[in-house]
Amino acid sequence: MALNIVIMAAGKGTRMKSATPKVLHKLAGRPLLSHVLGSCEAFTADARIVITGHGADQVEATVAAPGISFVRQMPQLGTGHAIQQVVPALVGEGTTLILNGDVPLIETSTAKALIEACAGAALVLLTVDLFDPTGYGRIIRDPEDGGVLAIVEHKDASPEQRLIHEGYSGMMAAPTGALKRWVGALTNHNAQGEYYLTDIVAMAVAEGLPVLGIKAHSETEVLGVNDPVQLAQLERAFQAQQADRLMRAGLRLADPSRFDLRGSLTHGQDCEVDVNCVFEGHVELGDNVRIGAHCVIRNARIASGARIHEFTHIDGEKAGASVGEGALVGPFARLRPGAQLGAEVHIGNFVEVKNSTLAAGAKANHLAYLGDATVGERVNYGAGSITANYDGANKHRTEIGPDVHVGSNCVLIAPVTIGAGATIGGGSTITKPVGAGELAVARGKQVAISGWTRPAKKR
Structure with a gap:
C-alpha cells in the first residue's frame, strides 16, 4: 500500500516578526521543519513532499535531501488550499500522512499510529486534550460511539463549542483517493475566506467513512510555534x-x-x-x-x-x-x-x-x-x-x-x-x-x- 508523507511548511509566520521563514527557526539547534522530517525518517514512503510558500527558496535549500520533493503554495489560502496544490504529486491509492512543519515534536510512534489506523480506509485525526484550547479547532464527537463528527475552527465555533477542550492538532492520515476527491470539493465560505482542510471531516461522515480520533501522548507533542x-x-x-x-x-x-x-x-x-x-x-x-x-x-x-x-x-x-x-x-x-x-x-x-x-x-x-x-x-x-x-x-x-x-x-x-x-x-x-x-x-x-x-x- 502506497504511503505519502506531506508536510505543510508554506506559512509566513507573521507573528515571529522575522525575515526567516517560520519553519526554519531553530529548536535545540535544528530548524523546526528538520525535526518533523526526522520524525518520519523511519517510514518507507513512496513520496515525501514538503509544501512551501513564504521563503520557499530558502526553505527548500535548507532541507533538500534525496527522496524529498517540494510543491509550492502561492498564495497561501488555507490548509485545504495547500493540499489542493499537492494532489497531483500524491502516489497511489493508499495512505497520506499530513504533518505540520511548525509542530516539531511529533513522535515517530504517534505518526506510525496514524498511518496504521488509517490503513487506506479511514480518516484518522490526531487530537489532544488542552488546558487552554484557544486557537485550536474543536473536536465534535458522536455522543453514542465516540466517533468524530466534525472539527469546528476556533473562529467559527459557538460559545458552547469553545468549552470543548479536545482540540485538533492539524495532523491527520487520510485515504489518498478519498483525500483527492474531498479537497477538490472544498469551498471558502467561512469567516476567513480560506479553504479549511478540516471541512473534509464532514465529507467523510456524509460518505459513511470511518472518522477516528487518536489522542497525542502529551500536549507538548502537538504544540506549534507562532511567535x-x-x-x-x-x-x-x-x-x-x-x-x-x-x-x-x-x-x-x-x-x-x-x-x-x-x-x-x-x-x-x-x-x-x-x-x-x-x-x-x-x-x-x-x-x-x-x-x-x-x-x-x-x-x-x-x-x-x-x-x-x-x-x-x-x-x-x-x-x-x-x-x-x-x-x-x-x-x-x-x-x-x-x-x-x-x-x-x-x-x-x-x-x-x-x-x-x-x-x-x-x-x-x-x-x-x-x-x-x-x-x-x-x-x-x-x-x-x-x-x-x-x-x-x-x-x-x-x-x-x-x-x-x-x-x-x-x-x-x-x-x-x-x-x-x-x-x-x-x-x-x-x-x-x-x-x-x-x-x-x-x-x-x-x-x-x-x-x-x-x-x-x-x-
Whole structure:
C-alpha cells in the first residue's frame, strides 16, 4: 500500500516578526521543519513532499535531501488550499500522512499510529486534550460511539463549542483517493475566506467513512510555534524532556532546568554535568567524566576520567576533537577542530589548541597557542608561547619531540622541529630546527643604561 508523507511548511509566520521563514527557526539547534522530517525518517514512503510558500527558496535549500520533493503554495489560502496544490504529486491509492512543519515534536510512534489506523480506509485525526484550547479547532464527537463528527475552527465555533477542550492538532492520515476527491470539493465560505482542510471531516461522515480520533501522548507533542514566546517555551519543554531521559539513564545534571542539548549526547557511568552547559552536534562522554559550569562542547569525544573545567569551549566541527583519559582542560580553555589530547594531558586557562595532537602527559597550562602541531609525551609548554603556523598564505606544522621544555613567551615559527628532550629558553623566537637534548636561546642581549630618565608629561 502506497504511503505519502506531506508536510505543510508554506506559512509566513507573521507573528515571529522575522525575515526567516517560520519553519526554519531553530529548536535545540535544528530548524523546526528538520525535526518533523526526522520524525518520519523511519517510514518507507513512496513520496515525501514538503509544501512551501513564504521563503520557499530558502526553505527548500535548507532541507533538500534525496527522496524529498517540494510543491509550492502561492498564495497561501488555507490548509485545504495547500493540499489542493499537492494532489497531483500524491502516489497511489493508499495512505497520506499530513504533518505540520511548525509542530516539531511529533513522535515517530504517534505518526506510525496514524498511518496504521488509517490503513487506506479511514480518516484518522490526531487530537489532544488542552488546558487552554484557544486557537485550536474543536473536536465534535458522536455522543453514542465516540466517533468524530466534525472539527469546528476556533473562529467559527459557538460559545458552547469553545468549552470543548479536545482540540485538533492539524495532523491527520487520510485515504489518498478519498483525500483527492474531498479537497477538490472544498469551498471558502467561512469567516476567513480560506479553504479549511478540516471541512473534509464532514465529507467523510456524509460518505459513511470511518472518522477516528487518536489522542497525542502529551500536549507538548502537538504544540506549534507562532511567535518567539512559544518557541522559547517549546525549547524549554523539549530540553526538559531530554534532561529527564538522560538522568534516567544515569547522567547526573546539577540542574536540569539549566541544561541544553542541541544534538546527541552519549555517556558512560558516573558522569556529572554542572549548570549552564551546552552540548551540540555529537558528544560522547566516557565513564566518570566531569563537566564544569558554563561549558560549550560541540562534536567531541571525552574519554573516561577527564575533567573539563568551567567556561571551556570545545568545538570539533567536522574534524572532531578528542580529550584523552584523565586529561584536565580549562578553565577558560578552547579546543578547536582537530585538537587531539592524549591521556593525562593538561590544557590550562586561556590556552587554545587547533589541529594539534598532544601525546600523553603533555602540558600547556597558561596563556598559550598550539596550532598545527604535533607534541610529544611529557612536553611542558610555557606560558605565553605560541606556534606561528601561518605565513599569510599557507599553514605549516611544528613538531615537538617528547620531554621538550618550552620556556615562557616563546614563538616557534613553523615549519620547525624540536628534538626530544630539548629546551627552549624563555623569550626565544625559534626559526631553525633544534636537536635532541639541545638548549636553544634566541633573544636579544639585555642592556642596562645607567642614569636614564623616564620622559615626563608636559604640563
